[in-house]
Amino acid sequence: MANEIPDLECLERAGTGKGAARAARREGMVPGVVFGGDVDPLSVQIPFNKLLKLLKAGRFKSTLFNLKVEGHDDVRVICRDVQRDVVKDLPTHFDLMRLRRTSKINLFIPVEFQNEDECVGLKRGGVLTVVRPEVELVVTAGDIPEKLTVDLTGRAIGDTIHISDITLPEGAKPTIDRDFVIGNISAPSGLKASDDAEDEAEGEAEAAEE
Secondary structure, eight states, rough: SOOEEEEEEEOOOOHHHHHHHHHHHHTEEEEEEEEEESSOOOOEEEEHHHHHHHHHOOOOOGGEEEEEETOOOOEEEEEEEEEEEEOOOOOEEEEEEEOTTEEEEEEEEEEEEEGGGGOOOHHTEEEEEOSSSSSEEEETTTSSSSEEEEEEETOOOEEEEGGGGGGTTTTTSSSSSSSSSEEEEEEHHHHHHHHHHHHHHHHHHHHHHH
């Protein structure tokens, strides 16, 4: 379970419809609506610069937030859509969906590599190449892992770590069906150059024999 779900602070917005939305934009706000959860939709707004910063940070539509609106109970939400101006490509409206603890959602979960000091390949000069620093999983809203861990103990040069090598939380599964690569331990560049030279020499010798 994640230790900390980021807060998303919004203000309740008076009125609905295009007129109220335009009024919010004139005040430097981006209007939005919170729906779902078997309760009435809630009209909200957020400062334009704040939303733009969140969007530029990335993963806004795949991050679980703790929505805080004064006068209302905190609720977990995920962004379902951000409308943008067709010319300026700037946000003009956003939709948030309330989540139950049993709701299934797609989230990017970071991958952490552990026990590097016990990795045989790294001790021998190998290099850990991280192919996927995070993995998109289908998870239950009430049981979101903080991270996925890869134990490097005993891993050798040439080893490849696949998603199947990671123990996923119960009920979680990758959004990609195939057994994709998370990382690998490759030979150091000096050893690679030596191997390439040997291969080239062997190739020349074979050609000479022919």
